[in-house]
Amino acid sequence: MKLMWFHLMPYTELPEDFNKKHPSVWVDIHSSLFDPKRAHHMYNDFMDELEYAAELGYDAVCVNEHHSNGYGLMPSPNLIASSLARRTTDTALCVMGNSLALYNPPTRVAEEFAMIDCISGGRRIAGFPVGSPMDPCYAYGQNPSLLRERYLEAHDLVKKAWTEKDTFAFNGRYNQQRYVNIWPRPIQNDPHPPIWIPGGGSIETWRWCAEMDYVYCYLSYYGYKAGLATMQGFWNEMEKLGKDRNPYRAGFLQFVGVAESRQQALDLYSEPAEYFYGRCLHIDPKFATPPGYVTEATQRSGIQGMMQKAANVANPATKAALKATNMKDIVDGGYVLIGSPDEVVEQIRHVGTSLNVGNLMLLLQYGNMSKDTTKYNTRLFAEKVMPKVKDLFADWEHKWWPKPMAKSQRAAIPAFRPQTVAAE
Amino acid sequence: MSAPITTTVDVNGHPCRVWTKGQGPKLGFLAGLGGLPRWLPFLDRLAETHTVIAPSLPGYPGATGHTELDTHLDWVLAVRQLIDKAGLAGADLVGASVGGAFAAEMAAIFPGHVRRLALIAPFGLFDDNEPAGDPWAQRKEVLPGVMCADGEKWNELVAPPEGANSVEWPIEMTRASEAAARAFWPLGNTGLQKRLGLIASPTLILWGDGDALLPPSYAQKFATGISGGINEATRVEIIAGAGHLAYLDQPETVARAILRHFS
Numbered sequence: 001m002k003l004m005w006f007h008l009m010p011y012t013e014l015p016e017d018f019n020k021k022h023p024s025v026w027v028d029i030h031s032s033l034f035d036p037k038r039a040h041h042m043y044n045d046f047m048d049e050l051e052y053a054a055e056l057g058y059d060a061v062c063v064n065e066h067h068s069n070g071y072g073l074m075p076s077p078n079l080i081a082s083s084l085a086r087r088t089t090d091t092a093l094c095v096m097g098n099s100l101a102l103y104n105p106p107t108r109v110a111e112e113f114a115m116i117d118c119i120s121g122g123r124r125i126a127g128f129p130v131g132s133p134m135d136p137c138y139a140y141g142q143n144p145s146l147l148r149e150r151y152l153e154a155h156d157l158v159k160k161a162w163t164e165k166d167t168f169a170f171n172g173r174y175n176q177q178r179y180v181n182i183w184p185r186p187i188q189n190d191p192h193p194p195i196w197i198p199g200g201g202s203i204e205t206w207r208w209c210a211e212m213d214y215v216y217c218y219l220s221y222y223g224y225k226a227g228l229a230t231m232q233g234f235w236n237e238m239e240k241l242g243k244d245r246n247p248y249r250a251g252f253l254q255f256v257g258v259a260e261s262r263q264q265a266l267d268l269y270s271e272p273a274e275y276f277y278g279r280c281l282h283i284d285p286k287f288a289t290p291p292g293y294v295t296e297a298t299q300r301s302g303i304q305g306m307m308q309k310a311a312n313v314a315n316p317a318t319k320a321a322l323k324a325t326n327m328k329d330i331v332d333g334g335y336v337l338i339g340s341p342d343e344v345v346e347q348i349r350h351v352g353t354s355l356n357v358g359n360l361m362l363l364l365q366y367g368n369m370s371k372d373t374t375k376y377n378t379r380l381f382a383e384k385v386m387p388k389v390k391d392l393f394a395d396w397e398h399k400w401w402p403k404p405m406a407k408s409q410r411a412a413i414p415a416f417r418p419q420t421v422a423a424e
Numbered sequence: 425m426s427a428p429i430t431t432t433v434d435v436n437g438h439p440c441r442v443w444t445k446g447q448g449p450k451l452g453f454l455a456g457l458g459g460l461p462r463w464l465p466f467l468d469r470l471a472e473t474h475t476v477i478a479p480s481l482p483g484y485p486g487a488t489g490h491t492e493l494d495t496h497l498d499w500v501l502a503v504r505q506l507i508d509k510a511g512l513a514g515a516d517l518v519g520a521s522v523g524g525a526f527a528a529e530m531a532a533i534f535p536g537h538v539r540r541l542a543l544i545a546p547f548g549l550f551d552d553n554e555p556a557g558d559p560w561a562q563r564k565e566v567l568p569g570v571m572c573a574d575g576e577k578w579n580e581l582v583a584p585p586e587g588a589n590s591v592e593w594p595i596e597m598t599r600a601s602e603a604a605a606r607a608f609w610p611l612g613n614t615g616l617q618k619r620l621g622l623i624a625s626p627t628l629i630l631w632g633d634g635d636a637l638l639p640p641s642y643a644q645k646f647a648t649g650i651s652g653g654i655n656e657a658t659r660v661e662i663i664a665g666a667g668h669l670a671y672l673d674q675p676e677t678v679a680r681a682i683l684r685h686f687s
Contacts, residue, residue: 137609138561145606146494173494286563290609292602296595303591 001352001392002401004094005053005378006062006253006361009046009080010071012368013038014279024284025070026134039073045371046073047083052375053364054088056382060125061088062361064198064219065097067139071280078112085120086413092402093120094361096127096198096219101147102140105177106154110161113193114186121411122187122404127217128155129198134283137290145292150174162192187405194400196251196359201230202298206237209249215359215400217251221281222323224254224351225334231355247358248398254351255336255363258344258380265338268373270327273336275367278325336366341384348389358393428463428478433509435482435502438489442510443478446471451686452512453477454503456521456544456669457559457571458581459484459600466675470518473683479510481523483603485596490603496614499607500529504537513537516686520544520671521638522604525616528646532622541625542682545638545668547608548616549645556612557637560605573634573667581672612638620649627651627658628685630678632666659685 014025014033022030050061063080066072074080077097084093093116098109117124130151136142142150153172157180160168167181186193196215199205209216216234220227231252235245243249255276257269294302323333330336337347352360364381365374404410428445443463451474453467460478470476482502483490493499503526507513517538519527524546531538550556557570568575584593608614627650631643643660644653651658661681666673 141610143606143609144560145490145602145609284563286561286566290560291598291605296599299595299598300591303594 001389002059002248002359002398003386003390004060004062004092004251004359004361005050005058006064006094006096006363007046007050007365008064008066008071008363009042009073010276010280010367011039011073012042014070014275014368018279019282022282024287025280025282026066027068027138027284027287029068029070033070042073046365047080047087049365049371049374049378050080050084051087053378053382054084054091056379057386058091058362058382060092060094062094062096064095064127065099065129065131065135067135069134069139071276078116081116081124082119085116085123087416088120089410089413090407091123092125093123094125094127094196096196096217097129098127099131099136099151100128100154100158101130101142101150102136103154105175106157107161107177107180107182109154110158111182111184113158114162114182114184117186117188117193118184120404121409122193123402124186124188124193125196125402126193127196127198128158133290133293134287137293138287143292144290146174147293148295159192159195162186162189188403190403194402196400198251201233202295203233203237203301204295204297206234207241210238210241210243215249215251217253217359217361219251219253219361221253221255221277221335223334223336224252224355227252227355231357235356245356246396246399247352247356247393248396248400250355250357251359251361252351252355252357253361253363254348255366256344256348256377256381257336257338257364258341258377258385259338260340262339262343265340266327266331269336269338269369269377272367272369272373273330274325274327277323277330277335277367280367281323341380344381344385345388348385349392352389352392358396358398425463425465425468428467428476430486433479433506435487435505435509436489436492438482438492439487440482440489440506441480441486443467443486444475446474446476448474449686450475450477450512450515452479452507452510452515452517454479454481454517454519454523454527455484456523456671457601457604458578458597458669459486461485461582461597461600462585464671464675466671466679469675469679470682474516474686477510477512477515479506479512481506481526481603483606484600488599490599490606493606496607499526500533503530504534507537514539516540516542518542518544518682519546521668522547522608524548525608525612525614528616528623529619531625531627532616532619535622535624538625540627540686541623542628542630542685543646544630544670544678545632545635545642546629546646547612547638548614549642549649550611550613551639551642551645554639554641556639556642558610559637560601560609569667570636571667571672572669573632573665573673577672578669581669617649620646623650626685628681629658629660630670630681631660631662632668632670632673633662633664634666634673635668635670637668
């Protein structure tokens with residue numbers, strides 16, 4: 001099983017009365033709540049945490065893309081990933097953005113991903129989300145009725161830019177470019193860097209992932225219990241399409257808090273979890289359903305009830321309005337797994353096997369969790385949990401993992417030495 | 425209220441419903457947000473003295489084909505086909521809200537196609553100093569009051585009629601909203617300002633005094649764009665007690681104003 005360390009980079013100092021005084025954490029969150037000098041420390045803490053996770057042997061570090069968002073401070077995950085490319089050595093770099101339809105031309109995504117692939121020696125996983133409605137449609141003004149078509153076309157352009165050897169003209173419905181010829185080119189060129197697709201519970205996305213042979217990632221904030229129906233739907237669909245049950249076809253996001261005992265875990269992680277599920281998911285429902293974002297086929301199956309559950313889980317805005325914000329319910333609901341190392345081992349094995357998910361994306365920092373607590377959670381998981389779950393799915397080949405250059409051929413990166421400032 | 429005659433015309437290979445009712449000179453109607461999921465008392469009033477012809481824009485109730493339309497030029501040419509195929513070329517034309525923006529385009533770009541023009545709170549402009557509201561970012565409980573002064577009028581418009589397909593009806597309502605978004609996302613600004621001066625048809629601009637979506641002051645901006653201000657050729661009437669879809673709130677007042685203009 002691949003254990004991947006995921007950071008959302010939440011703003012950690014939203015006020016206690018945030019939900020009462022502000023309508024939404026996303027899209028129109030007020031600028032007065034953002035203190036850039038505090039954010040300086042947050043970004044640096046977060047990047048320390050990602051680097052720490054890499055040092056401790058997590059298989060990958062993951063970043064993602066959000067806009068105008070109080071729980072996601074990475075409008076450009078590529079900036080963070082490029083820094084991580086220099087400050088990590090063997091860890092895969094999983095970038096669960098870029099939202100392809102937001103870039104004009106999308107060639108930019110092909111270029112930046114290729115740059116990071118080159119800098120990192122071929123360690124990059126390319127995530128291509130459509131994006132939750134708030135990001136592309138509201139924060140970035142993209143037309144919801146055109147979004148999916150633009151996304152699919154941008155995907156075609158990026159993939160061709162990576163794989164086509166000669167300069168070519170791209171004559172798309174939405175993108176036209178006379179000369180496409182990216183420099184640099186990705187190291188992973190057999191045939192291209194692994195592509196992973198974060199998505200909701202739509203059958204169309206599952207089918208597309210199967211057809212393209214991409215990893216499907218279900219990035220819900222509501223844990224394995226709520227995610228079970230969606231992942232069962234995914235595997236049922238794979239079976240119908242004649243695909244095997246290779247668990248590495250799938251990724252899943254899970255919050256975890258590990259400590260010496262369950263009680264200590266509750267003491268440590270209740271505040272950051274309640275901060276996340278309370279303040280960070282306080283999203284104005286008016287931004288939930290731009291018309292056209294959900295395809296008619298998915299609407300139809302939703303209304304007919306077949307997909308009702310999965311569709312709800314996939315929609316953070318409507319879900320947030322219904323969901324628990326106190327630690328007891330958060331834990332009972334399975335949003336956050338907590339406990340002693342052995343208790344967490346048992347739960348992680350259960351998540352892996354019940355959902356049949358080989359790529360587990362762990363959120364070990366959430367809400368306003370401090371750097372010290374985050375490092376404690378990260379270290380304890382790495383030392384006491386990871387060795388006891390890594391063997392899961394050992395019989396399966398992971399066909400969608402980065403294939404970096406041999407270590408002996410990679411550039412030697414000098415160790416980082418902070419400059420001491422000489423006194424005048 | 426008797427039912428209109430239903431026919432279908434083809435636009436870009438997709439069917440678009442055309443409703444026709446009444447006797448007398450032809451009068452076209454391009455509906456606003458939500459389209460025409462049902463026939464309206466407002467249209468009945470116009471049909472007392474006119475042959476009212478109401479074609480559905482692509483994607484609006486009774487029509488598909490919005491997914492073929494990527495640019496504003498695509499939309500304008502689709503509406504032109506619709507006007508021609510519905511037999512409305514050269515007739516008087518009423519357009520409301522999103523339909524109003526297209527009616528204005530027809531008069532500006534194809535002047536022979538529109539005899540006299542009536543616009544009810546048309547889309548197409550956006551003023552930074554008085555920003556228009558966002559019809560696609562409203563909480564469910566707030567939306568009716570954004571559409572109409574009396575939110576119940578909106579609820580009545582979109583309520584499923586007896587015997588409606590419970591799966592397809594809500595999809596059809598969402599499709600109408602998507603079609604509007606496809607043409608007017610995100611601000612409703614289609615650059616119509618540049619073309620208003622081409623409108624030569626005598627124009628009546630109607631606006632609900634309680635329009636919560638497009639400020640009533642936009643009426644003056646349209647008049648200024650069309651003919652330099654309010655004058656003999658271009659008149660403005662503000663409708664008391666009406667919201668954005670004034671023809672739902674005050675059908676009698678709006679119909680009377682239009683009939684006067686077309687008399």
